[in-house]
Amino acid sequence: MNASGLSLANNTPLCYSINSPPFKYNPPIASAYYSTIFTILGLPSNLLAFIVLVKAFRRTNSRSRSFFLIFLGGLVVTDFMGLLVTGSITISFHATKFNWRNLDPYCHFCNFMGMSMVFYGLCPLLLGAAMAVERFIGINRPFARSTKMPKGRTISMVLMVWFIAGCIALLPLTGIGSYHIQKPGSWCFFLISSKGNDLIFSLIFSLVGLMSITVSFLLNTVSVVTLIKVCCGQDRSQRSRDHEVEMMVQLILIMLIASICWCPLLIFIAQTVLSGAELQIKYLLLWLRFATWNQILDPWIYILFRRAVLKRIYPRFDWSRSSIMTLYPPLGNTLRRLTRSSLGSTLGSDETGETGKTNVIPPSSLKHPPPSP
Template structure:
């Protein structure tokens, strides 16, 4: 009786792979030959990646964008669907579809032990959603920056030339361009492929064909261009707002109106958060695509997965940036902060007045009553 022991693994190309840890199983064939094989117990890269982050992204992204849409409709009488809020509405719809469309497919793959279901059509659908929603979000955010730039730098042109018709045409143009871009891999320019660890699809970032390379560089260049556009325009807006605030202080003796000052604070906070989120979440994916396609660095499948999840995080945070941190919320937060500071200063002043001899008077007045010299309170 012959015994055959296999101590190494062989790939399809015939190349021997490194020995992995495990245990040996002995199988007896029909002709009486004992075949001893190595059963590997070494986990493959990505084998233990949990599904919880994907589920949380789906829940928070879906709920956040739904709340954003409800809040937009509820406050429509106040903002009257101005240019900015039309852009916000389109962004919320795009982000919602870009999350609730492809992420359930990824969750299903995780639940089925990373076995893909649906074949190439489902892969094409998932990649289409990622390409379309990602580019639409970036272009809409850049359009918001352009909207604020025109409103601050060219107020006459902004108020007299940018009507509803031009805004609607701009939104239609953005969605049409992103739709066409997402269709290119379906038409043979690059291709949609499954990505590590086999639970999601995106276009091929390692294409050796000229048209595939062209698409990868085009997508990454457009994404980086949108981020650069946002940074430049938002910086110019912040500079103008800062200068205007200084001019008003000089003209008004160092005192500005509360409403105008609150509006300036809102604009600065909004623009800074906007730049930070898109730079941190969106830019790494674009850089990673260029590195992969140009073969400038080592292949890092886990890194590709992480930057994709980071890019999706941008679509989760969008509703909280544009809706929860809207103008009314910032103004309310500033007023509450001022009231708390004033109240704290007043209480501190009252505490210090307790050591002042009776009859000298107090310098802090409160709305809860003035304290008498014998320690009682009149209401």
């Protein structure tokens, strides 16, 4: 008998049919200090990052950079709201020790928190994939993207990501999966089970997250290789290339942090439901803490890894030089040799070749004109 059948037989609300408060299970990983520290660290960090992004958006004249800043703004807003909603509920429970069944007899509050956990969990991963797609088009297919594309289209893409994540979060309310109170009673999440619709929703959540990370990795890898190939010369377009390098560095760090923080939880969920093993709550709580670090570390990527900040940290570097790549000539030469020898012209040769032809200035044109008599 599945969870819904058991709930109807016992006249018990669905969210309490598997676990019913109060709980005596209280492992160290479920301590109130974790939720409090994460919330205190994450909320100011995301707020600071949002302020920095708004100022940078107002100053930028680059269309591609403004698109990227819109995606980053959506990511920061999502992380901030995720910490605010879930953190306030969890901290309130630890502070008051309220009984969920008395406070929420019809599971509305539990369903809301479960949807929030799913929505704010998938949004950063989906946004990371959307940012990778945007950078892939901007770097590898620059002529495929119209120069007159309005910024509103980028905002629509962010809204579309939120809509997709919201639709997935609403699936348990339609019968595909179910939200349940989780031990030690401070939070609600979908039922991780190998039976029926709970198996389907568990796989949807884990596979969507893993596919988003995979898409980000593949597209970012191609974009980085292409950027290395075209970001070699010292010409007039090097300033815009610096912005491309800066954005790619930030995007790669976002991808790496998301992979490190989320892959353990996503793999754990998929492995548990596919193997039919009993859910180990201590590991679920542990990997959930790992995933929460993603919302804390994301804003610091843009706060710290900017040219304006790096100029202050490393003032001895000649930041007036034409390219970020020229700061490390041996590394740049090695990467160029590797990419040229291994890939040749197979990766976007037409677009890259045209870009190189239009950007490279002939040596003769670099000579100073003779002095006028």
